[in-house]
Amino acid sequence: MAEKKKKTLISHGIAAQNRRARYDYTIGDTIEAGLMLVGPEVKSLRAGRASLSEAWAGERNGELWLFNAHIPEWQAGSTVAKFEPLRPRKLLLHRKQVRELTGTVARDGTTLVPLQIHFNDRGRAKVLLGLAEGRKKHDKRAAIAARDWQRDKARLMRDRG
Structure with missing residues (x-):
């Protein structure tokens, strides 16, 4: 029997991930927020072409926005629905959550860092935001050493039976 061809579109999964954020920051709490997008942006996200490497979230006029997230233009789209790839996108949260x-962020000196963009069960685009504190170089080295030790410890325990 012939194998099924793997789909390139992401229907219910992670569309973009900020892998460097967990290295550069210590992530505290996480919160899931909706993302206000236009049609071609959703298509581009479903194709898995977005980048969150330089993205950050912040407050503007009492609302939270996602800045510097790169969602490239959908190539098959018409010229009517063109959009700016790096435009700010509004995050959808309740007023109490925004406050x-x-x-x-203002009190503790933390930063809102987008960790990933994914699609939920209903097909809605969501952003996972993390309250993050920056790490110094020595903190990064300590985190790498701890992660390596945990991996080696697990390997030793597995080999011993």
Whole structure:
């Protein structure tokens, strides 16, 4: 029997991931927020072509926005629905959540870092935001050493039976 061809479109999974964020920051709490997009942006996300490497979230006029997230233009789209790939995108949260997050960021000196963009069961695009504190170089080295030790410890335990 012939094998099924693997789909390139992401229907219910991770569309973009910021892998460097967990290295550069210590992530505290995480919160899931909706993302206001236009049609071709959703198609581009489903194709898995977005990048969150330089993205960050912040407050503007009492609302939270996602800045510097690169979602490239959909190539098969018409010229009518063109959009700016790096435009700010509004995050959809309740007012109480917005107040809590902006207060925490202002008070504690933390940053809102987008960790991933994914599609939920209903097919809606969601952003996983993390309250992050920056790491110094020595903190990064300690985190790498701890992760390596955990991996070696697990390997030793597995080999011993």
